[in-house]
Amino acid sequence: MTLAAAHANTGDTAWLLAATALVLLMTPGLALFYGGMVRTKSVLNMLMMSFVSIALVTVVWLAGGYSLAFGDDVAGGLIGGLDHAGMAGLGPDSVHGTVPTLLFATFQLTFAIITAALISGAIADRAKFGAWLVFVPVWALLVYVPVAHWVWGPGGWILDRLGALDFAGGLPVEITSGASGLALCLVLGPRLGFKKDAMRPHNLPMVMLGAGLLWFGWFGFNAGSALGANGLAAAAFLNTLAAGCTGLLGWLFVEQKRDGHPTTLGAASGAVAGLVAITPSCGSVSLLGALAVGLAAGVVCSYAVGWKFKLNYDDSLDVVGVHLVGGVIGTLLIGVFAVNTMTGGPQGLLYGGGLAQLGRQLAAVAVVAVYAFGVTFGIGKLLDKVIGLRADEDHEHTGLDLTVHAETAYDHGVLGHGAPVSAHSVLSHQKVKPQA
Template structure:
């Protein structure tokens, strides 16, 4: 009987690990999805630069995660509740060198979490499209992920010691650690690098709409791994997260298109893609704790609110090229705070208490302020030393040729 129970447990553990490995691959696919999504929206002369910032993040953050990032997020506490010891899991040796051989579940989880670090950095790049040096971006990415993402991920994702879980914050898949974090950093960098040449409303139309739609499709596909995989098990919560990851972005697409039709007269393909992503962002922290009906409402709100929020950059005068602030920061805040009202068993509607809303707000605004300040300092130091932004002349001539010596569309005539 005991042997049978042990075998059943091992089988369940193997299935859960398999799901994590599959989910990790889905989430990793999201970063090329970001590259396509962003790449289609920039100038034709900037598409390589835009996509390379995502691929650069995959390379650099992947290396740093294996070297010390996993230890900073899930290693032995260095500063209890705040930070792990980077030397406690260097090279993931603790997961491969045990007596029983490689740790299947531990390695699967480490791989899954690595993809979160990668995509968070890649998301920031959309705020500085058309005007950033690749080398400076890579330096920023390495410093920011070390000083900001890894500590914040410890706060939020380390369920044993992070301060956010200890307070009862519900952030299932990264509304704070991923989207608010990236959105705040994107705002800081947009301010540091300044506006593009000729920036105004209607400036910089997408050069390849199908490319952006392809990117949105890859993001939505990969997001099922992002959200449902965060349960780290094959169970009812994973299934609920999956359904909500279908419902919210579908409703958000409609919400965005309705606002766009009322505001501008025409529903656009870029609006549909952006609405889907806004809904995905908003449902990320809440996909485990909302019924599908409340997920639909969140989606409609996210699509409508983010469709309006993207115009803030023109009213407030900051050039967030691809609406990282309007979609990821605003959508992340909306989804995180929404839990405090509509979260099953913990929100205001079910409990009559504002307590959950308070702890959700503390985590959301705490991460936002920390990320913004740190990104602004890191970006400013880079800009004042080696330079972060290319010259206006090179921007007009084309970032791809100046930075990479390539063209996205090199058409030859015979």
């Protein structure tokens, strides 16, 4: 559509510009959140896995990812075409709804970026950085892009044929990242010392700062998905705040009852769990529904993060327990709490809609989770065979900051005192060569 046919609305455009910046900020926020949760020897590696995802996904998205996700459908609801590869035909006058198409494409890009970065938390402390550089663009094209088309793209089968609802990314973002994280951590195997050594977060203030930045950015994530400065954006904004609060309180309640201590890590994790769950449902449920969704996620996810010890999969930073489980909760509860004043039609079980919408949500969750897990497992196995995914044992033991990046976040964390020392001298002292 060109300017001759429609004009971009300046208010909507201004809001989406701000929302896009907010969502992009979420990835550095995630880097701090994850960085604080790992041990001192892998802080920089964790930060780098998030930051490099910004660059890798952006290149893939501009080259063809956007066109495949949001171009006109060419394969029965499965994928878009390549008419806009390299952003062809999308000049400054092109309009998507009431906003410039280039802005809409950039907004959607920020979603793709953080989804890829989320997966890194499941494989913290033990993945080769060079393998991550290959994995991210391949995964973005084979997993994120098709699912985004199914859910949001023109002619996508989940949107147009199944009729499942997902306002801001429970399926393409939360469930794909969680299921993919599970697949990749199974391919890699557990960290050295898993279930034996203490692997506590090294910097809880950093975790809280990261969680705060994520919460701040999440308003752009959810309210921005209204694609306009309107009442729906306001409702999604309030629902996001409410669910984050009840998620936090729910997690702390479980910690107090189970462990006798409400923790800062629990507060940060609970807020994120509530925000994850409200992501798909913020444009479908009332304020009361949002409070219930957040509370359910905070309580259930606080137990789900412990499943890895019982089932013996090392999801390092609880991507499965928070993002997969929280995403499933939020997507399914649309079928319970959806109200027609928000959706414009479909209603959930509690509002007279019967089981039909819940069934649609369940089908969408199952297909996306299985697809993301299966394709990611295949990608991981192939990369592991060709170039190797797992860091060498001595590199993992020493720490990936030193062996991969020839840097350390804290000098005293390496040599045991505060004397300044160059990365080169530390490497020589440790007799470990950097690896990609």
